[in-house]
Amino acid sequence: MDMLEIKNLHAKVEDNVILRGINLSVKPGEVHAIMGPNGSGKSTLAHILAGRDGYEVTAGEVRYKGLDLLEMAPEERAREGVFLAFQYPVEIPGVNSSYFLKAGLNEIRKHRGLPELDAIDFLALVKERMKLVDMDASLLNRPVNEGFSGGEKKRNEIFQMAVLEPTLCVLDETDSGLDIDALKIVARGVNALRSPERAFVLVTHYQRLLNYIVPDFVHVLSKGRIVRSGGKELALELEEKGYAWVEELAGAGQPVGA
Amino acid sequence: MAATETKPAPAVFQEHFAAREEALSARGGPQLHEIRRRGLARFVELGFPTFKDEDWRQTPLAPVLDVAWTPAEPPAAMPSPAALRPFLFGDEVTARLVFVNGCFSPSLSFRGEVPDNVFIGSLAEALSTQPDWVREHLAQQLGFENQPFAALNTAFIADGAAVYVPRGVTLPQPVHLLFLSSGDAGPSVAYPRSLVVVEESAGLSLVEHYASLSDRPTLTNAASEVVCGENSRVDHYKVQSEGKGARHVGAMQARQARGANYTHHSISLGAAWARHDLSTLLAGEGVEALLHGLFVLTGEQLCDHHTRIEHAAPHCRSFELYKGVLDQRARGVFNGRIYVHREAQKTDSKQSNGNLLLSDDAVVFTKPQLEIFADDVKCTHGATIGRLDEDAFFYMRSRGIGREESRTLLIYAFASEVIDRIRIEPLRRQLLRALVEHLPNGRIIKEVA
Structure with a gap:
């Protein structure tokens, strides 16, 4: 059964129509890459899945584990296992990283019928998961993302994902701004979290990330539609031909391979 | 009558x-x-x-x-x-x-x-x-x-x-x-x-x-x-x-x-x-003055911080940080006057005032008042009036933290910046606890203080 099913999704921000009929099915264990030029609607799709305000869905539906995802509050989605790794992780001065993560984790555990973790068990868990992305334990005592480098912020997203153990991971341009070493660390973390129960949707502008996180499917987004879908080789083709090729496909008006 | x-x-x-x-x-x-x-x-x-x-x-x-x-x-x-x-x-x-x-x-x-x-x-x-x-x-x-x-x-x-x-x-x-x-x-x-x-x-x-x-x-x-x-x-x-x-x-x-x-x-x-x-x-010369303030108001409460820092001697430093949190129909005022005498050269003065409005009916008035008669000074001031940071709010909720808890945590974080400067540790902790109790739904945030 599909974990995530997006049908004919249309959305706009104020008067700008951004998504014009997205169709996408994701099964547990799969990794889907969504590629596209700037302004194609990739990040909008990621944000809508996580429940961010400011987008108006004008048509279509999104089902996640059989639930009407669009009707759920962001925290309900998180508790059901949806996780968005932010392109620009937010700094929250005054809120301790450890408190933040523990509060989120315990809400999710409560929702899953698991007992809340106390301080000691929580610490043991985070120490173990930090190793996945070489996170420095001292960052946990700082306010959320405050004073973190760009690379630390992105690693922190993957670290949070490792702690919260979501079932649907949406990564919004996690590769942007990362040098190759940081990219490898992030990719290693993501690969370690791949499992038959967990699905990934990777939103990215560049093929580079996909050298390290090999997707099962690649979808090319242009002007709010998926204009082409294929296997991992589609990313290489795109890299070679460039996004101008995609614009041509979109101009033809006919979704290909959808 | x-x-x-x-x-x-x-x-x-x-x-x-x-x-x-x-x-x-x-x-x-x-x-x-x-x-x-x-x-x-x-x-x-x-x-x-x-x-x-x-x-x-x-x-x-x-x-x-x-x-x-x-x-x-x-x-x-x-x-x-x-x-x-x-x-x-x-x-x-x-x-x-x-x-x-x-x-x-x-x-x-x-x-x-x-x-x-x-x-x-x-x-x-x-x-x-x-x-x-x-x-x-x-x-x-x-x-x-x-x-x-x-x-x-x-x-x-x-x-x-x-x-x-x-x-x-x-x-x-x-x-x-x-x-x-x-x-x-x-x-x-x-x-x-x-x-x-x-x-x-x-x-x-x-x-x-x-x-x-x-x-x-x-x-x-x-x-x-x-x-x-x-x-x-x-x-x-x-x-x-x-x-x-x-x-x-x-x-x-x-x-x-x-x-x-x-x-x-x-x-x-x-x-x-x-x-x-x-x-x-x-x-006198070489003086340092640091003034901090916080009010957290709800209902029909009113609070007014009127400060006056008078630089009458050279080579002095003053620093002000005042914050306000206002809910319901509360009314807040900050007025920060800094007066620098002609002889108070090399004055270094910084003032900031931040306010968080939690309701449409709350009002806050903020006014810096700088009167500077010396010509070699550094005086800066800034004031903000804002609502909760939507990005931070969404970020917290996207990690599973509930709407009210996220909101309360963000208000707490904003206000605690002032209390965190208190040097008497037991007083600081007491006031952080008082702040938690004072916030709308404060009880739902655990352990932070």
């Missing part, structure tokens, strides 16, 4: 004064009494401020004027020591002076061992012995030419706290002043007056806490004078957590001699209506 007669026109306070004059004049000698009379006269001339007064434009006085106040008397029964517990922040204090309805309570107070020549006691006691430092400084720092409430407080100088730290002495633990109002004999007004003198190279940490024993209407008209000697260090904390029926107007005037370091915190969470006039005079 009967209604007008019950209002506290200046005449009412003149009557209060006349009724008490004999008792007042017995305290502290003719020179002080002459000052009281001048205070009263000036108050009568000025009258109560109206919205036409620049310093009161945004601070309606109706909550003070609409009540028929009588002078506060000692309560019928003193509170039990157990009743004080919520207001204490730990046992590690040099001394604790407790005042109820403006009168010193020796039985509730405590004085630990202190070096010779240190004085920590009631102003009434200090007035009876008249040491030099009282004669020299009492009513000499706080002006009342344009401050009707300070003038009125001056007219009623009788009791309050008196602290003297001689040259070279640093008290290792804070001095805690606790001013309680009971309101049990009808709406009453008290005039606590405090004098703090810290001599050259001496050090003091002082907590001035105003609280209530009930939610009945009370008016506290407080005034404090703080004299900081050369190279002294004074940490001064004012906590206002009075009850729902309380009105509070307080004036604080510090004077800093060369090299003195003075920090002030005003944490104002209580009272229906509170106005704080906080002022320091940087009188």
Whole structure:
């Protein structure tokens, strides 16, 4: 059964129509890459899945584990296992990283019928998961993302994902701004979290990330539609031909391979 | 009209004064009494401020004027020591002076061992012995030419706290002043007056806490004078957590001699209506003044922080951070005046004021007022009025944290920046807990304090 099913999704921000009929099915264990030029609607799709305000869905539906995802509050989605790794992780001065993560984790555990973790068990868990992305334990005592480098912020997203153990991971341009070493660390973390129960949707502008996180499917987004879908080789083709090729496909008006 | 007669026109306070004059004049000698009379006269001339007064434009006085106040008397029964517990922040204090309805309570107070020549006691006691430092400084720092409430407080100088730290002495633990109002004999007004003198190279940490024993209407008209000697260090904390029926107007005037370091915190969470006039005079070179303030308001509460930093000497630094959180129909005011004299070259002054509005009906007025007459200075100021950071709000919720908890955490984070600067660790923790309890849905955030 599909974990995530997006049908004919249309959305706009104020008067700008951004998504014009997205169709996408994701099964547990799969990794889907969504590629596209700037302004194609990739990040909008990621944000809508996580429940961010400011987008108006004008048509279509999104089902996640059989639930009407669009009707759920962001925290309900998180508790059901949806996780968005932010392109620009937010700094929250005054809120301790450890408190933040523990509060989120315990809400999710409560929702899953698991007992809340106390301080000691929580610490043991985070120490173990930090190793996945070489996170420095001292960052946990700082306010959320405050004073973190760009690379630390992105690693922190993957670290949070490792702690919260979501079932649907949406990564919004996690590769942007990362040098190759940081990219490898992030990719290693993501690969370690791949499992038959967990699905990934990777939103990215560049093929580079996909050298390290090999997707099962690649979808090319242009002007709010998926204009082409294929296997991992589609990313290489795109890299070679460039996004101008995609614009041509979109101009033809006919979704290909959808 | 009967209604007008019950209002506290200046005449009412003149009557209060006349009724008490004999008792007042017995305290502290003719020179002080002459000052009281001048205070009263000036108050009568000025009258109560109206919205036409620049310093009161945004601070309606109706909550003070609409009540028929009588002078506060000692309560019928003193509170039990157990009743004080919520207001204490730990046992590690040099001394604790407790005042109820403006009168010193020796039985509730405590004085630990202190070096010779240190004085920590009631102003009434200090007035009876008249040491030099009282004669020299009492009513000499706080002006009342344009401050009707300070003038009125001056007219009623009788009791309050008196602290003297001689040259070279640093008290290792804070001095805690606790001013309680009971309101049990009808709406009453008290005039606590405090004098703090810290001599050259001496050090003091002082907590001035105003609280209530009930939610009945009370008016506290407080005034404090703080004299900081050369190279002294004074940490001064004012906590206002009075009850729902309380009105509070307080004036604080510090004077800093060369090299003195003075920090002030005003944490104002209580009272229906509170106005704080906080002022320091940087009188000598190399002085540092750090002023911090926070109010967290809801319902119809009003709080006003009016600060004045007067740079009268070169090479001084001042820093101000004031914040406000306003919910429901609360009203807040920040007015930060910085006055730099012509001779105060190389002044380095920074002021910031941040406000968080949680409802459409809350209002806040913020105004920097820089008057600079020196030409080689660095003065910066900034003010913000905003709502909760939507990005942070969404980020928290996207990690599973509920809507209300996320909101409360963000408000807490905003407000705690000021409390986190408190150097007395048990007081800091107590105020963080008080903040959590004070926030809408504060109880749902666990463990943060």
